Amino acid sequence: xxxxxxxxxxxxxxxxxxxxxxxxxxxxxxxxxxxxxxxxxxxxxxxxxxxxxxxxxxxxxxxxxxxxxxxxxxxxxxxxxxxxxxxxxxxxxxxxxxxxxxxxxxxxxxxxxxxxx
Amino acid sequence: xxxxxxxxxxxxxxxxxxxxxxxxxxxxxxxxxxxxxxxxxxxxxxxxxxxxxxxxxxxxxxxxxxxxxxxxxxxxxxxxxxxxxxxxxxxxxxxxxxxxxxxxxxxxxxxxxxxxxxxxxxxxxxxxxxxxxxxxxxxxxxxxxxxxxxxxxxxxxxxxxxxxxxxxxxxxxxxxxxxxxxxxxxxxxxxxxxxxxxxxxxxxxxxxxxxxxxxxxxxxxxxxxxxxxxxxxxxxxxxxxxxxxxxxxxxxxxxxxxxxxxxxxxxxxxxxxxxxxxxxxxxxxxxxxxxxxxxxxxxxxxxxxxxxxxxxxxxxxxxxxxxxxxxxxxxxxxxxxxxxxxxxxxxxxxxxxxxxxxxxxxxxxxxxxxxxxxxxxxxxxxxxxxxxxxxxxxxxxxxxxxxxxxxxxxxxxxxxxxxxxxxxxxxxxxxxxxxxx
Numbered sequence: 001x002x003x004x005x006x007x008x009x010x011x012x013x014x015x016x017x018x019x020x021x022x023x024x025x026x027x028x029x030x031x032x033x034x035x036x037x038x039x040x041x042x043x044x045x046x047x048x049x050x051x052x053x054x055x056x057x058x059x060x061x062x063x064x065x066x067x068x069x070x071x072x073x074x075x076x077x078x079x080x081x082x083x084x085x086x087x088x089x090x091x092x093x094x095x096x097x098x099x100x101x102x103x104x105x106x107x108x109x110x111x112x113x114x115x116x117x
Numbered sequence: 118x119x120x121x122x123x124x125x126x127x128x129x130x131x132x133x134x135x136x137x138x139x140x141x142x143x144x145x146x147x148x149x150x151x152x153x154x155x156x157x158x159x160x161x162x163x164x165x166x167x168x169x170x171x172x173x174x175x176x177x178x179x180x181x182x183x184x185x186x187x188x189x190x191x192x193x194x195x196x197x198x199x200x201x202x203x204x205x206x207x208x209x210x211x212x213x214x215x216x217x218x219x220x221x222x223x224x225x226x227x228x229x230x231x232x233x234x235x236x237x238x239x240x241x242x243x244x245x246x247x248x249x250x251x252x253x254x255x256x257x258x259x260x261x262x263x264x265x266x267x268x269x270x271x272x273x274x275x276x277x278x279x280x281x282x283x284x285x286x287x288x289x290x291x292x293x294x295x296x297x298x299x300x301x302x303x304x305x306x307x308x309x310x311x312x313x314x315x316x317x318x319x320x321x322x323x324x325x326x327x328x329x330x331x332x333x334x335x336x337x338x339x340x341x342x343x344x345x346x347x348x349x350x351x352x353x354x355x356x357x358x359x360x361x362x363x364x365x366x367x368x369x370x371x372x373x374x375x376x377x378x379x380x381x382x383x384x385x386x387x388x389x390x391x392x393x394x395x396x397x398x399x400x401x402x403x404x405x406x407x408x409x410x411x412x413x414x415x416x417x418x419x420x421x422x423x424x425x426x427x428x429x430x431x432x433x434x435x436x437x438x439x440x441x442x443x444x445x446x447x448x449x450x451x452x453x454x455x456x457x458x459x460x461x462x463x464x465x466x467x468x469x470x471x472x473x474x475x476x477x478x479x480x481x482x483x484x485x486x487x488x489x490x491x492x493x494x495x496x497x498x499x500x501x502x503x504x505x506x507x508x509x510x511x512x513x514x515x516x517x518x519x520x521x522x523x524x525x526x527x528x529x530x531x532x533x534x535x536x537x538x539x540x541x542x543x544x545x546x547x548x549x550x551x552x553x554x
Contacts, residue, residue, distance in 0.1 A: 009516075011163075011516040011517070012516075014313075014317045034531070034533060034534060036534065041536075042521055042525075043525065043538065044521070044525045044526055044527065044530070044535075045525050045526070046526060046530075049537070050537075050538040051532075051535040051536060051537055051538060052535070052536045052538055053534060053535055054534035054535065054536055055533055055534025055535075083513075083516075085513070
């Protein structure tokens, strides 16, 4: 089991969801985050105050998958989120100790989506 | 000529009429920021400011063009198709009434009409929000306010061929509602759809703005319709009261249709119904009885509702449904006058139901000519502007959003991670936060 974390552009979030769905990865959570990854900052002006916006809006996907689906999930994230410009985001794959599906009490491979092929 | 007869020949300003028209002008001006709220709530959060700014821009641009040349072309003289240039730069527009029928200062008449031109330009922006370049919109707004609005205002209000025939249009079914609606369709066709239209759900980001905007628009509409009699007489009272009645009836119809279709009465639907009701009564306000105004609200909402349900199923991204809410509602209102106008209520003309088929013919002519002119000229105008400059944002800018791209601001800025830029290091390259050295 792995936890795949994908941090992507908010405007690509729908494309990522579509790609994950096509890859048959069903269990997903997402949250809005702000981050900085080397992209050029936007300069904004509010009346007399000019600022460089160091943080950009991003969307963070968290997807727990069985080992066989790590590659599919990563590919889907890349395919959905890539524009080719700086700021497309990052993907992190982490080992996962335990997973429990609260409704049924199933654990580990029985609890992540999808179950092994 | 004796002093007495000279005095009698000078048209008199009526203080009561003038007081009301001063207030009505302010009410109509408020409708443009109200429209900004209404529209801004209907777009995605990244385009909030740009959508509102298109309405603000309409005030800036259309007021200037109106004072320079638009007012003159609309209201100087009684040429069939277009007015003269006698009032260019507001030359000769002063404190006396503009003609024998008028009881308010000419300058105030001009100001009231200016607010109509402004909101009409702002209305069209609803067709192109979330993708049109701000600069291109400014150019379009300036040219449209003269080439389309001033011409149609002359036809309907300024003594042009429709007014001369006896076409009845109390507060702008021709130059405001049908002109903006059918121009919006042309603009949506020329500018093209948003890049994700029809592929992803593009949803309103703040329903409260939509409701608040609709409420303020309705409030302002009492000046719009109630002021279009230019006095405090019977037609004005009738139009004012009908502006209360018709939108309420349109709301009832909308609730019923929403409940029948989806078993839920929607809030954004209700906001839309208020606009549709106000537009329906705009041309007819001072000409039809309150009873018929109720019928107009109940029945007139039907074609608009159908159009709003049908449009998103097409490939035409007429984003905020200006055609359905203004074009079709204005068209319906203009025709309705031809059926149910009553001399007993308006003192001018009867409609078909009261034995005057000619009135319906006059209304049909307006309902054909105004949309045809507005659509054609807007289509050609945008094609010409498009040949000189790009009309729409790049795909990248559209994805980032119009607010950051064209205004360098965000509607919902948090300030986290924002670094102050002082003038002395204004020329330095941006330093990433992660690498402050």
